[in-house]
Amino acid sequence: MQKIKIENTFAQDWIRMFAHLANLFFEQCEIITEDAENASKVDFIFKELEGNKLSAKAILNYEGKQYEATFSEIEEVGDAKVKSRQLKRIYSHVFLEVLEQATEMKQSWGILTGIRPMKLYHKYRREGLDSEEAVEKIMKNYRVSREKGELLAKIAAIQLRSVPDLYDLKDEVSIYIGIPFCPTKCAYCTFPAYAIRRKSGRVESFLDGLHEEIREMGRWLTEKDMKITTIYFGGGTPTSIEAEEMDELYKTMYESFPNMEAVREITVEAGRPDTITPAKIDVLKKWGIDRISVNPQSYTDETLKAIGRHHTVQETVDKFWLSRNMGMKNINMDLIIGLPNEGMAEFEHSLAETEKMQPESLTIHTLSFKRASEMSQNRNKYKVADRKTVEQMMKLGEEWNEKNGYDPYYLYRQKNILGNLENVGYAKPGEESIYNIVIMEEVQTIIGVGCGASSKFIDRNTGRIKQFYNPKDPAAYILTYEESIEKKLAFLDGIFPETVKK
Ligand code: SF4
Structure with a gap:
């Protein structure tokens, strides 16, 4: 275990952030405040310079060598909170730089640790910067590489092409x-x-609650004569339920929600190929739904077995063509970089197989070790590719998409993601998922119904976000959905006090 001692008491307020940054470089690193054997040491020096400039220097002693980095910028105008945020960023900046020097490892996302780096780019554009200025600012303030900065700019341009009224x-x-x-x-x-x-009857009880939630939200939306931009069925796997249950659910949706003719897209995740049947596709078609996802994750049977998918590669291919031939016009597929025992050869094979199908969109995820997953809890059981290999795989994915006519249109990051990389959604022009864009860029309120659904209520004036989570577990959901409906309606009344004028 690597240990780094922080020498200054004032910097100890940001220990968690320093630990997070240090763990991008070391398998395990602890930031400490007391001396310890074999610990490296970091010292910060802070100065206020002429012309309202703030300057920070970090000096790192690591394995017998000393590394130094300095960064300064004009003090931002604002209250104590603004100043504290700026200082935190400046210290992160110099801390990351000395770690990069000491380990000779470059972090292409710099000190950006959040899930949605795109939001920062959009923020700067909305503040009036042009694209190059926004990229430059992100590079300078957050030590983001030019390559990633330009990726953000490219994605934003495609988002605005797909949803020209994204900011409205x-x-x-x-x-x-x-x-x-x-x-x-x-x-x-x-x-x-x-x-x-x-x-167990659990599915039926859950569906009773879900129908009720849809009806109640529909009543409120109808009262307000509200427009719905997109509807997204996720999970879990929404095609796990029976065809008749899907049919009843879509019937309730169409009966309850207003202005259904104006909805820009309805998507149903059918991620697990083993849930797709002709009867279910018939139901989707009956209700005019032709956007689904069929998720291979990998085209290597041993990998699918190792990650507990319980379906074969052949089943993915068969169900893709079944869906396509029965009229699904927009099919998304997901691949994951860095699955156990996979390297370049397996990923190349996955891309070659995808090429034969040409889905409308392809999302390339990088494996992340989420704390509660089986994989994280038994991490030693799973051998995954090293940092360099996952970077090469990401690059290959990028090149493949370009060659096959796909544009990157949304991006997000996760904690403990391999190689400190990202997840990128690619689509053929005009086939982007609007839901993926609006949820990632947090430009409007999302009402979540059903299990594990997160609702985001966005204040129309301040942009502030309040989140509300429905329980993940169906047993808890069944007991609490009525209460959740009340709470969500209260949030919605707060945001939309009057009927929206059209
Ligand atoms: S990752 Fe697997 S278990 Fe989780 S929702 Fe998707 S298909 Fe289901």
């Missing part, structure tokens, strides 16, 4: 409907995904 969607809402069942649980998963067992 706050008077509409989108709806997320969470169905928490899957045939089995994948080893890396922390979503609400309960093995579907029909005998």
Whole structure:
């Protein structure tokens, strides 16, 4: 275990942040405040310079050598909170730089540790910076590489091409409907995904609650004559339930929600190929739904077995073509970089197989070790590719997408993601998922119904976000959904006190 002692008491307020940054470089690193054997040491020097400039210097003593970094910038105008945020960023900056020198490792996302780096780029653009200025500012303030900065700019341009009114969607809402069942649980998963067992009556009770939630939200939306931008069925795997249950659910949705003709897209995740049947596709078509995802994750059977997917590669291919031939016009597929025992050869194979199908969109995830997943809890059982290999795989994914006519259109990051990389959604022009864009950029209120559904209520004036989570577990959901409905309606009344004028 690597240990780094912080020499200054004033910097100890930000220990968690320093630990987070240090762990990007070392397998395990602890930031300490007392002397310890073999610990490295970091000392910070702070100065206020002429011209309202703040300057910080870090001096790191690591394995017998000394490394130094200095950074200064104009003090931001604002209250104590603004100043504290700026100082935290400046200290992160110099701390990261000395670690980069000492380890000879470059962090392409710099000190950006949040899930949504795109939001920062959009913020700067909305403040009036042009694209190059926004990229420059992100590079300078956050030590982000030019490559990643330009990726943000490219994605934002595609988002605005796909949703030209992206910054003006706050008077509409989108709806997320969470169905928490899957045939089995994948080893890396922390979503609400309960093995579907029909005998317990749990599925039926959950669906009763879900119908009720949809009806109640629909009543409120109808009263306000609200427009719905997108509707997204996620989970779990929403196609885990029976075809008749899907049919009833979509019927309730169409009967309850207003202005359904104006909804820009309805998506149903059918991620697990083993849940897709002709009868279920018929139901989707009956209700005019033709956007689904069929998720291979990998095209190597041993990997699928190792991660507990319980379906074969052949089944993915068969169900893709079944869906396509029965009329699904927009199919998304997900691949994951860095699955156990996979390297360049397996990923190249996955891309070659994807090439034969040409789905409308392809999301390339990088494996992340989420704390509650089976994989994280038994980490030693799973051998994953090293940092350099996952970087090469990401690059290969980028090149493949370009060659095959896909544009990157949304991006997000996760904690404990391999190689400190990112997840990127690619799509053929015009086939982007609007829901993925609006949820990532947090431009409008999202009403979540069903298990594990997170609602985001966005204040139309301040942009402040309040989140509300429905329980993940169907048993808890069944007991609490009525209370959740009340709470969500109260939030919605607060944000939309009057009927929205159209
Ligand atoms: S299919 Fe998706 S939601 Fe279901 S267990 Fe696997 S990762 Fe989780």
